[in-house]
Amino acid sequence: MENIHKELETGSSNGNGKFPGQVHDLPGGGMIVSSLNDIVNWARSNSLWPLTFATSCCGIEMMSVASSKYDFSRFGFEVARASPRQADVIIIAGTIVNKMAPVLKRLYDQMPDPKYVIAMGACAISGGPFFYNTYSVVKGADHVIPVDVYIPGCPPRPEALLHALISLQQKIKSGLTREQIRSDKQ
Amino acid sequence: MTNEEIKQHITTIQPDAVFDETGEWLNVQIEVNTWKPFAQWLKSGELKMDYLFCLTCIDWSATATGKTLLTMVYHITSTVHRHQVVVKVKLDRNNPEIETVSDIWRTAEFHEREVFELFGVKFLHHPDLRRLILTDDFEGYPLRKDFEDPVNMIKL
Numbered sequence: 175m176e177n178i179h180k181e182l183e184t185g186s187s188n189g190n191g192k193f194p195g196q197v198h199d200l201p202g203g204g205m206i207v208s209s210l211n212d213i214v215n216w217a218r219s220n221s222l223w224p225l226t227f228a229t230s231c232c233g234i235e236m237m238s239v240a241s242s243k244y245d246f247s248r249f250g251f252e253v254a255r256a257s258p259r260q261a262d263v264i265i266i267a268g269t270i271v272n273k274m275a276p277v278l279k280r281l282y283d284q285m286p287d288p289k290y291v292i293a294m295g296a297c298a299i300s301g302g303p304f305f306y307n308t309y310s311v312v313k314g315a316d317h318v319i320p321v322d323v324y325i326p327g328c329p330p331r332p333e334a335l336l337h338a339l340i341s342l343q344q345k346i347k348s349g350l351t352r353e354q355i356r357s358d359k360q
Numbered sequence: 361m362t363n364e365e366i367k368q369h370i371t372t373i374q375p376d377a378v379f380d381e382t383g384e385w386l387n388v389q390i391e392v393n394t395w396k397p398f399a400q401w402l403k404s405g406e407l408k409m410d411y412l413f414c415l416t417c418i419d420w421s422a423t424a425t426g427k428t429l430l431t432m433v434y435h436i437t438s439t440v441h442r443h444q445v446v447v448k449v450k451l452d453r454n455n456p457e458i459e460t461v462s463d464i465w466r467t468a469e470f471h472e473r474e475v476f477e478l479f480g481v482k483f484l485h486h487p488d489l490r491r492l493i494l495t496d497d498f499e500g501y502p503l504r505k506d507f508e509d510p511v512n513m514i515k516l
Contacts, residue, residue, distance in 0.1 A: 307513060307515065309502040
């Protein structure tokens with residue numbers, strides 16, 4: 175029982191991965207007290223499957239983060255999905271051009287709820303170096319789909335993407351993502 | 361073949377060609393009406409230029425010197441002799457027309473379609489001169505310097 179207690183207390187590998195609630199050890203067993211929402215959020219945040227989606231050079235950094243040197247699977251992002259129907263989070267890694275925008279929208283629509291969006295790099299935030307004097311670039315992916323976490327950089331360092339992923343986890347755990355706020359209001 | 365030898369060959373067939381040897385490759389500037397036979401000669405003549413590896417266009421409308429023209433640029437190489445030549449052809453910006461070379465170098469077919477949609481150069485006798493990438497309802501030639509798009513473009 176002591177072991178389970180410890181496991182629950184430490185949770186996932188990051189500092190904020192603690193089990194959301196109280197764990198009481200009792201003779202011959204134990205008891206946990208929490209709210210179902212918190213447990214669901216805790217579970218979801220530690221198993222986020224990203225969609226394999228990269229439109230330009232930020233994708234190279236994203237691949238680097240997936241590789242052994244940075245390895246985002248340490249935080250529960252291990253299973254990059256090639257199908258939006260199996261993905262929880264889409265990392266917009268690269269420039270979104272006008273012709274790509276409807277494709278991005280369709281990918282987002284095909285993802286099952288709950289779904290999260292990370293805008294990686296200057297292009298996905300604002301159009302980046304293509305903000306001025308370009309006829310073809312969408313000036314920020316949030317013109318097409320809502321974004322939860324923005325990462326500045328051109329491209330961002332792998333550590334910045336890891337930080338964004340952990341920030342997204344914290345956001346989910348604290349019930350502050352766009353979808354959670356929307357469902358609370360209903 | 362060295363640039364000097366290429367130059368001599370070209371001078372015999374095109375006496376009024378203008379050369380520029382400042383770069384690594386020999387630049388040849390010729391008139392638009394001599395381009396088609398010149399291209400055929402490049403392919404089948406002594407130079408054996410069998411590979412067109414770059415076809416693009418430059419818009420000179422916004423230069424300080426006030427030149428208003430489009431320049432077609434063809435980078436051509438020979439897989440036999442391993443030499444390169446750059447051919448430039450000046451076009452009238454208000455009515456840019458040039459003969460296609462897609463029947464000589466097949467790769468030009470798509471490149472000419474790209475230049476057609478982005479610069480508005482009309483390639484005469486092209487087999488399939490349609491837009492390549494832009495949507496069918498796109499208006500204007502976006503890579504021209506004076507292109508304006510108030511919806512999608514933010515001016516600096």
